[in-house]
Amino acid sequence: MSIARRTILALALAAGVALPAMTAAEAETLKIGVLATFEGAFTVLGEDSERGALTALDEFAHKAGGKDIEFIRGSSDASPDSAVRAARKLVEQDGVKILIGPLSGDEGIAVKEYAKTKPDVTFINGSSAAQDTTFRNPAPNFFRFSTDGAQWMAGLGTYAFKDKGYKSVAVVAEDYSFPYTQVFGFMAEFCKAGGHVPSKSWVPIGTKDFSSVIAALPDKVDAIYVALGGADAVNFLSQYQQAGGQAPLIGGSITVDQTVLTTKGKLHDVLIGTPSAGPTADTLDTPEWKAFVDEYKKQKGAFPSPSLFAHAYYVNAKAALLALNEVKGDLSDGGKAYRAALAKLSFMTPTGKVSLDQNREAIADIFLTEVTQGPDGALLNKLVKRIPQVNQTLGIDEAAFRALGTVSRDNPRCP
């Protein structure tokens, strides 16, 4: 008896909670899920990505397609299962029809697989940049307006070999799909130019103590290519400095990003002069970029310059809102018209034009950079060269590119 009464009470309560939510939905509010890493080793990256997404929302004055837009946060810790869990929560509990995210490489692949089971929901990438999120077995409802980790490396391999004169390079990178993609992009050019990579050290995400890895690095290399993110990068760099590391560094895109350059502590000495490449350059001198930086800086806790995560979430969120405008906020057909609009979308970002290929992967400009100290003492990525409109196959014919095989620990090789 008392159990039955309690159940009725619970039901009544649930109805009371649900009803106002339903009336709110009638007032034309559209919820969009934003999934990023607000926990774990990549927390600082997730925080900045949210600033990027909010910058886009502010630009649209929180309205698109005639509806009020509301972002709902989903949090993961950079592990694929946590990303899928957060995506499921956003889609199945909060009922979002559009989801922006996730942040990290393995998460992207996992969420893409999840997307296949939810054909009526539209998934737009956050900043995850593994190659196979879109290149092999893509999901028809997963879109990526930010480029992938191999694209980000465009120009760096050649620059390291020809301009810097490094003939042999050791690799230290985290052990998951995004760094595989970055190393692939770097080595594709570097090995072709005649360089050698005699050793690769793959370390787990969240490694604190790199000193053993540093001690095991070969002595006879000209430089060390480092593809680590967030706290991992900071730990490696400071321990490399402590150990008196002599070889110059080459940075992966997120290793010398604002999320690392703004670290409290002294990394300046090892970082200045480090070449890298990625989808942004802090000293880019175009009015679009400067306007974006100004808007970004209005967000709480903003860095001196937006990180590539803020940039990627901004671009993807902007794409989501632009396409919503195009279909006038109408998702009633299960989002078909919306996805068609997304696939055709081509627009100007702070870093130049972006459009999608047949796999719904971005084609955009990439920037070759070098770490330098700004006038106020802050570290910045100085623009060295702009490489226009890099596609996913790095300009190689698609069949030939596919024949290079899946990126992995051992592919590519040139010892």
Add this chain to the structure above:
Amino acid sequence: MSDNADQGRQALIGSGTGGGLTLRQVRTLFWLIVAAALAWLFIARWPEWLDGLLISKKAFLSAILNGLTLAGLYFLVASGFTLVFGLMRNVNLAHGSLYLLGAYIGYEVATVTGVWLLGVAAGFVVLAVVGLVMQILIFRRLEGDDLRQTLVTIGISIVAADLMLAVWSGSTYQISPPDWLQGAVKLPFATAYRSNGSVIYLTYPFYRLVVFAAAVAIGLGLWLMLNRTRIGMMIRAGVDDRAMLAASGKNVHLIFATVFAIGAGLAGFAGVVGGSALSVAPGEDVRYLLASLVVVIVGGMGSVTGAAIGALIIGLSEQIGLVYFPTYGVVLTFVIMVVTLSIRPQGLMGRAR
């Protein structure tokens, strides 16, 4: 019972080796051989094939030394954890949060005052007070209710993680140790020989050696306190039989509060010391909680010696795994834990209850 088993094993070994050796002698011999092999690896000039097998002498020696210093750090965190568990049967799952909070407080104090040692002291003192408050306000009310205590500590750790994220954001902090602790020292182990015959010695960060030395000193101090002082005697008595200790007229709550304060203070101390060696970032709390759980499970719940042995095993295996098989290095710690649980469920130094 155990005597019988021992005799059985001795008989077994005796028949295998042709008689004469007791189990103890076999054990001593085994450890002597291991020690000799290690000493040879450290001192001798390595032949080519060994370099090929273990990457290089420098890599191997660094992995061992790093394993030792990491073990020192793990021991500092886990010793408090194991003491609290042994005495109060309280699995304090907020122990990792104490580590992280200590690190942040140490950073703030060291940055504001400019004196690193003050930061270390603040990490210990503030966290000891926090531990005391937790014990008095929360755990005393839940005494004897293991499940509820465990759930409450999980709750505290989640709330604390979010509060720290709100205050210190997700950025990575580095606490700079003073100049006199920085720099590298030359150790008397040759790692390579130049063609002209001169020897290259292993250099190692001085600060890490200090961390290890501090851990050893604190470990010795804890051992002396537990085995040579009156309060230590009471703590050991409490570990063995809490009810009997209370019945014999000792103020159990005072002892509990002391142990909790020491445990929490050590976690805070480890936070500052570890944050100076590595770095401070969100997520560290879970990492060190997990590490101390594994250390304590392997070493045996409630035993400080066990925590030291567990920390050594886990620290060394983590570093050796990182260098020689990075992909599966993470699994190694858990394999050790599973093997320990299946062979000696109470841990290496733990007592069956």
